[in-house]
Amino acid sequence: xxxxxxxxxxxxxxxxxxxxxxxxxxxxxxxxxxxxxxxxxxxxxxxxxxxxxxxxxxxxxxxxxxxxxxxxxxxxxxxxxxxxxxxxxxxxxxxxxxxxxxxxxxxxxxxxxxxxxxxxxxxxxxxxxxxxxxxxxxxxxxxxxxxxxxxxxxxxxxxxxxxxxxxxxxxxxxxxxxxxxxxxxxxxxxxxxxxxxxxxxxxxxxxxxxxxxxxxxxxxxxxxxxxxxxxxxxxxxxxxxxxxxxxxxxxxxxxxx
Amino acid sequence: xxxxxxxxxxxxxxxxxxxxxxxxxxxxxxxxxxxxxxxxxxxxxxxxxxxxxxxxxxxxxxxxxxxxxxxxxxxxxxxxxxxxxxxxxxxxxxxxxxxxxxxxxxxxxxxxxxxxxxxxxxxxxxxxxxxxxxxxxxxxxxxxxxxxxxxxxxxxxxxxxxxxxxxxxxxxxxxxxxxxxxxxxxxxxxxxxxxxxxxxxxxxxxxxxxxxxxxxxxxxxxxxxxxxxxxxxxxxxxxxxxxxxxxxxxxxxxxxxxxxxxxxxxxxxxxxxxxxxxxxxxxxxxxxxxxxxxxxxxxxxxxxxxxxxxxxxxxxxxxxxxxxxxxxxxxxxxxxxxxxxxxxxxxxxxxxxxxxxx
Numbered sequence: 001x002x003x004x005x006x007x008x009x010x011x012x013x014x015x016x017x018x019x020x021x022x023x024x025x026x027x028x029x030x031x032x033x034x035x036x037x038x039x040x041x042x043x044x045x046x047x048x049x050x051x052x053x054x055x056x057x058x059x060x061x062x063x064x065x066x067x068x069x070x071x072x073x074x075x076x077x078x079x080x081x082x083x084x085x086x087x088x089x090x091x092x093x094x095x096x097x098x099x100x101x102x103x104x105x106x107x108x109x110x111x112x113x114x115x116x117x118x119x120x121x122x123x124x125x126x127x128x129x130x131x132x133x134x135x136x137x138x139x140x141x142x143x144x145x146x147x148x149x150x151x152x153x154x155x156x157x158x159x160x161x162x163x164x165x166x167x168x169x170x171x172x173x174x175x176x177x178x179x180x181x182x183x184x185x186x187x188x189x190x191x192x193x194x195x196x197x198x199x200x201x202x203x204x205x206x207x208x209x210x211x212x213x214x215x216x217x218x219x220x221x222x223x224x225x226x227x228x229x230x231x232x233x234x235x236x237x238x239x240x241x242x243x244x245x246x247x248x249x250x251x252x253x254x255x256x257x
Numbered sequence: 258x259x260x261x262x263x264x265x266x267x268x269x270x271x272x273x274x275x276x277x278x279x280x281x282x283x284x285x286x287x288x289x290x291x292x293x294x295x296x297x298x299x300x301x302x303x304x305x306x307x308x309x310x311x312x313x314x315x316x317x318x319x320x321x322x323x324x325x326x327x328x329x330x331x332x333x334x335x336x337x338x339x340x341x342x343x344x345x346x347x348x349x350x351x352x353x354x355x356x357x358x359x360x361x362x363x364x365x366x367x368x369x370x371x372x373x374x375x376x377x378x379x380x381x382x383x384x385x386x387x388x389x390x391x392x393x394x395x396x397x398x399x400x401x402x403x404x405x406x407x408x409x410x411x412x413x414x415x416x417x418x419x420x421x422x423x424x425x426x427x428x429x430x431x432x433x434x435x436x437x438x439x440x441x442x443x444x445x446x447x448x449x450x451x452x453x454x455x456x457x458x459x460x461x462x463x464x465x466x467x468x469x470x471x472x473x474x475x476x477x478x479x480x481x482x483x484x485x486x487x488x489x490x491x492x493x494x495x496x497x498x499x500x501x502x503x504x505x506x507x508x509x510x511x512x513x514x515x516x517x518x519x520x521x522x523x524x525x526x527x528x529x530x531x532x533x534x535x536x537x538x539x540x541x542x543x544x545x546x547x548x549x550x551x552x553x554x555x556x557x558x559x560x561x562x563x564x565x566x567x568x569x570x571x572x573x574x575x576x577x578x579x580x581x582x583x584x585x586x587x588x589x590x591x592x593x594x595x596x597x598x599x600x601x602x603x604x605x606x607x608x609x610x611x612x613x614x615x
Binding site: 045048049050069070071072073074075077078079081084085086087088089090091094095098099101102142145146149 | 360506508511514551
């Protein structure tokens with residue numbers, strides 16, 4: 001179980017998060033939504049261990065996140081950042097390989113790397129210079145890297161967590177759906193997913209639980225149907241739109257088909 | 258599976274074919290460069306005679322034979338060894354610094370680390386004598402240790418100035434480096450100006466670098482520093498590779514980022530301190546060599562660090578041969594030769610990056 005308890009974060013005299021608590025049960029996809037500056041990415045980074053909270057704590061399997069060694073944590077939690085730069089022209093497969101632990105790889109490294117690239121549809125690009133790929137393709141390389149990171153550590157019965165910070169940025173429609181499918185499959189296999197998504201339609205499609213943040217506080221939490229309401233759109237997003245219902249999922253205009 | 262599997266079939270980190278080949282080739286080039294360096298000078302010695310003397314001692318007993326032996330063993334061999342060690346240490350320190358800053362423009366000579374080491378070394382020469390008595394047997398190490406501490410302090414200051422929220426701004430590093438280089442250069446100049454010490458007479462030695470006056474003592478002085486860096490740096494390879502993703506993502510991937518950065522700073526200071534103590538500031542060399550290696554072998558530090566060590570040894574040996582023969586009997590400061598090659602390369606790198614990023 002992955003739990004954030006009463007997290008606050010202040011930076012530069014400004015409160016970014018104010019007493020947020022959140023649990024990520026294994027087997028579910030949790031999606032953070034909210035307007036710009038609501039604190040979504042900050043919450044994700046704090047829960048991922050990339051940023052210390054000013055107050056509160058994050059517990060993973062009952063142990064404070066600060067007490068985990070980076071390598072140990074990397075085996076059960078991986079993070080796809082908003083945008084990952086690459087300082088030098090590494091080959092695609094070398095970038096994916098950066099997700100492998102130094103010791104104790106579950107499967108032959110080459111097979112893991114090939115699997116990761118296969119999953120994101122970049123098997124043909126293994127030998128290419130990663131910095132020459134398009135933004136969306138690079139994002140998929142990093143997705144392969146973080147998936148390989150979770151798969152590389154031998155199974156020990158503990159749930160693996162996948163963190164996705166605005167993962168669909170730069171991806172075309174087909175790959176946005178692929179990404180959501182990967183997230184859903186990860187949850188079905190018993191893992192936990194925490195994603196920040198801007199697109200409420202995508203959020204409604206993929207989430208088991210949606211957590212809406214505004215001004216650093218949780219303003220709504222629950223199933224997509226319970227959270228994505230006309231009230232949320234007007235009060236939190238300040239837009240005058242109606243929520244619609246189709247095939248058991250809610251959606252916000254415009255939607256195709 | 259497709260050929261993806263075949264390409265990926267090499268074990269990570271070992272890359273036996275490519276790794277072995279690259280090491281063997283650069284080692285071969287380094288040996289040839291050393292033979293050239295041993296043979297070329299006011300008195301030429303043929304490569305076969307160099308080899309015969311190296312492995313069999315003095316050949317023959319004429320005055321010429323003895324003279325050649327003295328030239329080889331007392332002048333050229335220490336100088337060549339010094340060039341190789343300083344070249345290795347400088348190149349590897351440059352490669353580590355670039356990995357640390359995640360930018361191919363990082364060079365200890367350009368951003369003031371070498372200048373800081375040179376200032377500390379000059380301080381030791383002027384004021385260290387009074388300390389030397391109390392240090393006893395350690396006095397010998399005073400010079401390189403001062404240079405090491407100077408380099409360490411300078412790298413630390415640069416990191417401190419340029420790091421905000423775990424993100425190191427390369428532009429700030431480069432600009433701060435300009436300020437620090439100017440300041441430490443001025444201080445070194447002032448020391449040289451007020452000092453009557455014989456060793457400090459030559460300001461150009463510290464600021465432009467030279468291997469003139471190479472002795473076995475100097476070789477033994479730099480040897481532990483160069484050896485520690487060249488043998489120790491590969492342990493940082495995985496961390497430096499992953500740092501290319503940025504500090505946050507490297508940490509998410511399981512790298513102990515702060516520890517890696519501290520060790521990298523230490524490695525740079527060790528290499529630069531040792532090299533500067535015996536040769537002054539040889540600018541742009543730490544930028545040029547890793548870049549050439551990256552062009553031919555890719556950016557992976559597993560290959561970059563050991564190959565840069567060998568290529569650095571080879572190239573600085575060649576540069577030194579050039580520096581001492583082109584204007585013979587006068588000798589060019591070595592830093593002029595390396596800057597003449599390295600500075601245009603830095604400009605070219607800058608222009609290429611501007612084109613890429615628009």
